[in-house]
Amino acid sequence: MTSSKNLNVSLIFGFVFIIAFFNADFSISTLDPLGEIKNFFMGIAQIELSKVPIYFDAIINTIRIAMVAILVSAILGFILAMYFHHRFMRVCLAFVRSIHELFWALLFLQIFGLNTMTALLAIILPYSATLGKVYAEILEEYDLFPKELCASRISRISSFLYIKLPDALPHLLSYTLYRFECALKSTAILGFIGLSTLGYYLQGSFMQGYYGEVWLLLIIFYIIIATIKFWFNKYLAPFLLFLSLFTLDDFSGFNMNNFIRFITEDIVPSPIRKNENMIEVYIWFKNIFVDEIIPGIFNTIVLTQVSLVVTGVLALFLFPLISNHFVNKHSKWFGNILLVIFRSTPEYILAYLFLQIWGPSMFPAVIALALHNGSIIGFIMGQQADELKLRPDSTPRRIERYSFEVLPRIYGSFLAFLFYRWEVIMRESAILGILGIATLGFYIDSAIADIRLDKVVILLFFTALLNILVDTISRKVRAYLRINNTVKSSCDLV
């Protein structure tokens, strides 16, 4: 039964993929894409280690912002998790979460200017909403203590600390650590819109075609991510957090008048601001809706659906590379390195690189999204495949083993992982519009460039709505497939 359901779902998404594929723009507009790829790889030879000190401030700033942001987000998330059972709270958090940190940054840029406050808030808002949700789910999952034994006279704090928290604590901490890694990536990306983090230099070097610098920056970035557990452990973390809190600077440029103007004027629809009648408001909205929201949503969905299927197919090809059932130890090591690189490189950076090579169209965006997400899913699938114990007499032929023994057993969880990732892919599809693909992000970026913040807010609203819709469908599909993934395995996909 279940396998025919798996097939139904796969076929439906395959069919949507075909329709989306023929509506997508896959043109290659650069004159010499091959030459550009060659230049990029030749860049490895041009790495100059002497340039590292130039980036020192940006490295420190990226780490400081990520640390303070995750600290505040964890505290807020913990408080929010306590109220997650309220429907209103769940809706609010879903809304805040569904707007990408770059969009938040673009919005806060208008209020606070290019400074640390903008960077912090852009991370803290969506992260505390995500942490709030996941914390609530984790606490729920470990809530095994018999209700009858909880005397009603025990204070809520005492019962929480003694009965609920202890068993959930290790999982809460490991999830927070995973989110810290995400925060480092997000903070680095914020540099692309001008904040003084690693992404700022990365974008500069990209634009000028200094690929040696690009490589150097990427390698610094990988080293930071790969060494987290050595410097963000229980001994150093409190000290580093303390240091970050007191050394973060550059909060200049905040102006209360800006903030008041933002709330009371900038985001009010312009016809209302000018005291025009309701018909004008209607026309104002209709124009945005027809000219920007509909094509923006259409393109975002097209890019998402194409990327989702390509991601899935890629993951199916990638996971054998790190599974003992298909490769030997040495090949597995190479497979792991490959997947770790694509997993650790944010899709935004991949997309930026591919856009330089192929020009702005959906083609580089799909490749970037699929490589990043396909590696994440492929990695988890590979781990799952290795947990399978095949009969000793199962076929040694790899293709048969893949298609008859391994894949049928993990296909269900593969679909679950893919659907967990669906919402993330959609959020990224929207944001890649900033790079010139006509998804929702493109219209949002243009509206910001025109300083039409009323329009920005409307567009963001619909972006969030679209995300929540996809999240709801994803949950329905998972329920239909009856995939009971526990929070434990799904956490690292959110």
Add this chain to the structure above:
Amino acid sequence: MITLDKETISYKDKIVLDKISLSIKQGEKVALLGKSGSGKSTLLKRLYELNPQISSYIPQELGLVNSLSVFHNIYIAKLDEYSTFYNIRNLIKPVQKEIDIIHPILEELYIPELIFKKIGELSGGQKQRTAIGRAILQGNPILLADEPISALDEVVTKKVLSSITSKFVTIVCALHNVDVALEYYDRVIGIKDGQIVLDKLCAQITTADTQHLYHVCDDKF
């Protein structure tokens, strides 16, 4: 006195307790006998709900917090007697006064050396004794326990059972071992398919009754 009058409990369409009438006098030590799924656990839970203020309850899954020590798990019984501040202080660093209270309980249960071990590191029998320790610390006159000694060996079983008997006035304890029930309790109640099939004082049990009880407790039938 605990009484049930034609009590019927069902989950979905399945009847778990079928018109059970029962009365247990103060001071009685009652063993509930029956195989798994007979309705013992539901009956015990119901008895607890009738008198939660004066009963200590040990559910079959014990209700222990795996990441906390034996000491803290037993202390949970007294959370409502102290201020939140005192509870937090005792969580961070166990207060000597509380250790002095809990240590003798553990000595009676033959696990004093485990006082600061985490539950996750213990064996099944050690966990059961921790849950019993929590019930003892609660200090209620009635004990309602659901197979609390199933993982203990014979020697320890005897010592723990006599310790329990001395700490509680009234006891209702689910068991599946007929011999233990007849040796340590005043009265046995046999349950099958949600109905009471036998209810007698141990002194009046005949050989035929014993055979009947073996049959009631045997999972093969």
